[in-house]
Amino acid sequence: MTKSGLFLTFEGIDGSGKSSQARMLADRLRDMGHEVVLTREPGGSAGAEEIRRLVLEGDPDRWSAETELLLFTAARRDHLERTIEPALAAGKVVICDRFADSTRMYQGMSRGNLRALVDQLHALMIRREPDLTILIDMDPQTGLARAKGRQGTEERFEDFGLDLQQKMRDGFLALADEFPDRFRVIDGNRDMDSVAQDVTDIVLKAF
Known part of the structure; x- marks a missing residue:
């Protein structure tokens, strides 16, 4: 890890388990003595x-x-200024559940091809990519069933249905091919502990 910290992101379709894996990784790194946000x-x-x-x-x-794209970009700019950049400047590990790659997928591809506009706004207002992105790859039908099973209030994107989840999975895998230096793809169709071990092995190499 450099003096400017390490910026890690988790990506994947809804219900892929990335949020749980982000929490598990944070706990494991803290146990190892790292300062984690x-x-x-x-x-x-x-x-x-x-x-x-x-x-x-x-x-x-x-x-x-x-x-949506403007709202997500505004949220990301505030997040970057107030949380991510101060933590990295202090030499901490920042683990983020979703970042710009999700916007490249959900707003860039979900209802038309806005990817070029997403990238333009990102270059203008954000200007930062993660050091490492872990993509939890999951069968879309399984992931959607998991996501709907949570029965929460934040289900607006799940309500677009299975077709969107399949499109997003294909898109995330294409992003991994586009940015091979920072993406690592992990099979999420397994038990959580097996996935977590793969995540830990990948992240420790980044240090």
């Missing part, structure tokens, strides 16, 4: 958490893809 997107700062409620709750057609 576990955060999420959208969210991770007071302002971004307010935006989270706007974009993850309500009717699937509540926002256009373009409006």
Whole structure:
């Protein structure tokens, strides 16, 4: 790890288990003596958490893809300024459940091809990529069943259905091919402990 810290992100379709794996990794690294900030997107700062409620709750057609993109970018900028960059500057490990790759998928591909616009806004307002991205690859049908089984209030994207989850899985795998230096793909169709061991092995190599 460098003096500027280490920025790790977890990506995957809904229900892939990435949030659980992020928490497990944070606990394991803390046990090893690392200072860890576990955060999420959208969210991770007071302002971004307010935006989270706007974009993850309500009717699937509540926002256009373009409006969503602006909201997610605003949330990410606040998160970056107030949480991620200060932690990295202090030499901490930042583990984030989703980051810009999710926007490249969900807003860039879900309802039209807005990927170029996503990348333009990212280059203009964010200008940071993770040091390492772990993609938990999961069968879309299994993942969607898991996500719907949570019965929470943040199900706006799950409500788009299986077709979107399949499209997102294909898109995430394509992103892994596009950015091979930072992406590592792990089979999430296994028990949590087996996945967690693979995650730990990959992350320890990054140090």
